[in-house]
Amino acid sequence: MRGRQITCSGSRTHAVNATSVILxxxxxxxxxxxxxxxxxxxxxxNNVERADAYFEHGAxxxxxxxxxxLEAAFEAVAAATFAIQTxxxxxxxxxxVQVQFEESDVExxxxxxxxxxxxxxxxxGVALGKFWLRRDGNFWIGGxxxxxxxxxxxxxxxxxxxxxxxxxxCRVGSLWEARCVVDV
Amino acid sequence: MxxxxxxxxxxxxxxxxxxxxxxxxxxxxxxxxELVAAMDDKVIEQLSNVAQLxxxxxxxxxxxxxxxxxxxxxxxxxxxxxxxxxxxxxGGVGFDISCGIRCLRTSLTFNDLVPHLxxxxxxxxxxxxxxxxxxxxxxxxxxxLDDIMREGAGWAIRHRYGDLADLPFIEERGCVPGADPxxxxxxxxxxxxxxxxxxxxxxxxxxxxxxxxxDDERTAAAFGLSTGQIVVSIHCGSRGLGHQIGTDYLVSLAxxxxxxxxxxxDRELACAPIESPEGQQYLGAMNAxxxxxxxxxxxxAAMTRRVFAHFFPHARLETLFDVSHNTCKVEEHDVAGxxxxxxxxxxxxxxSFGPGHPDLPDRYRDVGQPVIIGGSMGTGSYVLAGTTASExxxxxxxxHGAGRLMSRHQALRQWRGRELIDQLRxxxxxxxxxxxxxxxxEAPGAYKDVDAVxxxxxxxxxxxxxxxxxxxxxxxx
Numbered sequence: 046m047r048g049r050q051i052t053c054s055g056s057r058t059h060a061v062n063a064t065s066v067i068l069x070x071x072x073x074x075x076x077x078x079x080x081x082x083x084x085x086x087x088x089x090x091n092n093v094e095r096a097d098a099y100f101e102h103g104a105x106x107x108x109x110x111x112x113x114x115l116e117a118a119f120e121a122v123a124a125a126t127f128a129i130q131t132x133x134x135x136x137x138x139x140x141x142v143q144v145q146f147e148e149s150d151v152e153x154x155x156x157x158x159x160x161x162x163x164x165x166x167x168x169x170g171v172a173l174g175k176f177w178l179r180r181d182g183n184f185w186i187g188g189x190x191x192x193x194x195x196x197x198x199x200x201x202x203x204x205x206x207x208x209x210x211x212x213x214x215c216r217v218g219s220l221w222e223a224r225c226v227v228d229v
Numbered sequence: 230m231x232x233x234x235x236x237x238x239x240x241x242x243x244x245x246x247x248x249x250x251x252x253x254x255x256x257x258x259x260x261x262x263e264l265v266a267a268m269d270d271k272v273i274e275q276l277s278n279v280a281q282l283x284x285x286x287x288x289x290x291x292x293x294x295x296x297x298x299x300x301x302x303x304x305x306x307x308x309x310x311x312x313x314x315x316x317x318x319x320g321g322v323g324f325d326i327s328c329g330i331r332c333l334r335t336s337l338t339f340n341d342l343v344p345h346l347x348x349x350x351x352x353x354x355x356x357x358x359x360x361x362x363x364x365x366x367x368x369x370x371x372x373x374l375d376d377i378m379r380e381g382a383g384w385a386i387r388h389r390y391g392d393l394a395d396l397p398f399i400e401e402r403g404c405v406p407g408a409d410p411x412x413x414x415x416x417x418x419x420x421x422x423x424x425x426x427x428x429x430x431x432x433x434x435x436x437x438x439x440x441x442x443x444d445d446e447r448t449a450a451a452f453g454l455s456t457g458q459i460v461v462s463i464h465c466g467s468r469g470l471g472h473q474i475g476t477d478y479l480v481s482l483a484x485x486x487x488x489x490x491x492x493x494x495d496r497e498l499a500c501a502p503i504e505s506p507e508g509q510q511y512l513g514a515m516n517a518x519x520x521x522x523x524x525x526x527x528x529x530a531a532m533t534r535r536v537f538a539h540f541f542p543h544a545r546l547e548t549l550f551d552v553s554h555n556t557c558k559v560e561e562h563d564v565a566g567x568x569x570x571x572x573x574x575x576x577x578x579x580x581s582f583g584p585g586h587p588d589l590p591d592r593y594r595d596v597g598q599p600v601i602i603g604g605s606m607g608t609g610s611y612v613l614a615g616t617t618a619s620e621x622x623x624x625x626x627x628x629h630g631a632g633r634l635m636s637r638h639q640a641l642r643q644w645r646g647r648e649l650i651d652q653l654r655x656x657x658x659x660x661x662x663x664x665x666x667x668x669x670x671e672a673p674g675a676y677k678d679v680d681a682v683x684x685x686x687x688x689x690x691x692x693x694x695x696x697x698x699x700x701x702x703x704x705x706x
Contacts, residue, residue, distance in 0.1 A: 103633055131361070150484075163476075167424075200361050200430070200666075201666045202637070202666065203429055203431060210299035210495075228323065228325070
């Protein structure tokens with residue numbers, strides 16, 4: 046199967062003008078015929094246990110991810126977020142999107158990870174179902190796989206973005222737990 | 230809500246205890262005891278945080294439909310003075326910049342619609358792009374999007390979506406000044422290219438409604454409303470462009486706050502001084518998104534007219550008004566006898582100019598601005614009119630919706646989309662949606678009593694009730 050790859054680089058400040066403070070999460074887009082990074086088999090299944098993946102928020106939805114590593118917790122948050130939009134089990138991994146950014150604040154890294162994925166998915170018109178992330182110091186490299194929206198996909202509720210509300214990344218017992226509220 | 234944390238000013242307004250800041254700013258909630266008691270304690274926390282922001286004028290306000298939001302409560306209003314270090318907050322506007330309601334009054338009555346109702350509902354679902362993953366029928370060149378950001382609804386009219394007669398009845402005549410496409414990231418622009426002319430999902434909707442009751446005959450006449458008349462309400466915003474601007478600036482302003490000497494009580498209140506380069510840049514981007522939202526609703530209004538023309542070739546669908554909910558607008562207000570130029574944040578709140586306001590179109594100048602409180606798909610919505618008192622109460626602001634009573638997650642546990650739609654059909658309400666899950670999340674029982682919200686809005690002096698609209702067709706993404 047030949048997959049499309051969409052890359053997104055957010056590792057530098059995008060200068061809109063001399064006083065810009067925008068940290069661009071998509072300095073460039075490109076389509077490639079082959080994925081540039083290996084898709085780790087360990088992370089290909091992002092099961093979303095609904096009872097554990099969400100917390101209550103009055104207007105929007107709180108999402109939670111847990112895992113043995115920080116990265117795994119972030120992957121689980123991504124899965125919980127995208128499961129709001131569709132049934133992940135029905136999304137075939139035909140298209141790869143890739144994410145890179147630099148962020149020293151782990152909480153803001155969670156927000157940037159989710160928002161970059163949401164943005165890439167919207168630009169490419171794809172539903173994403175599987176997620177992976179690696180960290181090297183302040184550099185975060187990850188991606189996701191999915192396919193273009195089609196009639197076979199359940200239509201849930203569009204997620205506009207991850208917020209800084211109820212945002213936390215911490216260890217809980219032997220696991221990492223990451224959470225925030227997403228605006229829908 | 231823990232009622233011991235607030236004190237009654239009167240039956241319709243409440244002051245948060247210990248929220249006053251060194252600058253004397255307070256946190257005020259509007260609503261009757263029952264509505265306020267039902268609010269989450271987070272509303273108090275969030276409103277108190279807003280009251281601590283630099284340059285706040287008067288108080289931070291929560292409308293009667295307020296509920297826990299992010300940064301600001303939904304239903305939050307706050308005005309800032311640039312001359313006193315006032316800020317503009319990306320968190321105070323939110324992701325769905327200029328989300329709002331376009332209301333069209335038609336020349337049709339409900340009896341005209343009856344023979345066509347199911348087919349009209351089907352056609353609206355078919356022709357109005359809605360739902361997650363759905364693209365619009367307009368595909369824009371990059372230059373088009375820059376023009377939309379500068380021109381707003383005027384761009385849509387230039388491209389034959391509606392006509393010039395719509396403009397006086399849109400806030401700021403369909404185009405806010407100060408839009409700066411250069412302050413919008415390329416990614417935000419890319420995200421919007423397939424999304425012009427789309428409704429979205431979640432609480433966004435297109436409803437065909439019947440005027441069920443008139444509460445104020447004189448104002449209803451000025452608004453062109455009468456019992457039995459059909460109106461159409463379209464609730465949506467700036468789509469992907471606004472979402473991405475919110476995303477970009479939320480993080481960048483949160484990081485910049487420390488450098489700019491601002492202590493944020495909640496990082497979600499990410500902000501910058503209005504007069505700073507960062508603040509000006511955000512305002513340029515936010516105004517661009519506002520114009521995109523105004524253009525989007527103009528396009529959707531035109532698409533709705535085309536659907537109606539298929540069934541009713543001679544029907545007129547005129548713009549009653551177009552209101553925005555998530556905004557920061559430059560307005561002049563009287564504060565302690567002085568006219569001041571302020572940046573008024575309304576996060577899930579409607580502008581509510583009273584009679585005589587110079588920004589109102591001639592038709593409405595004697596009665597005040599139309600204010601629309603959108604209710605759930607099973608209950609109804611209200612048209613109200615702005616009051617003179619609203620300026621002193623909350624910088625001319627009023628409620629924007631019924632407000633959620635329970636979370637989406639709770640609603641999903643309680644209702645099934647299919648069953649809900651069947652029940653509503655038995656009550657004469659046709660729901661058309663691409664998302665059964667979304668329908669369950671939007672169950673009427675998940676929302677507060679819209680009658681109570683409208684009544685409290687009136688009694689608090691924020692706006693006065695004019696007409697009640699009952700839903701007949703609801704299209705959701």
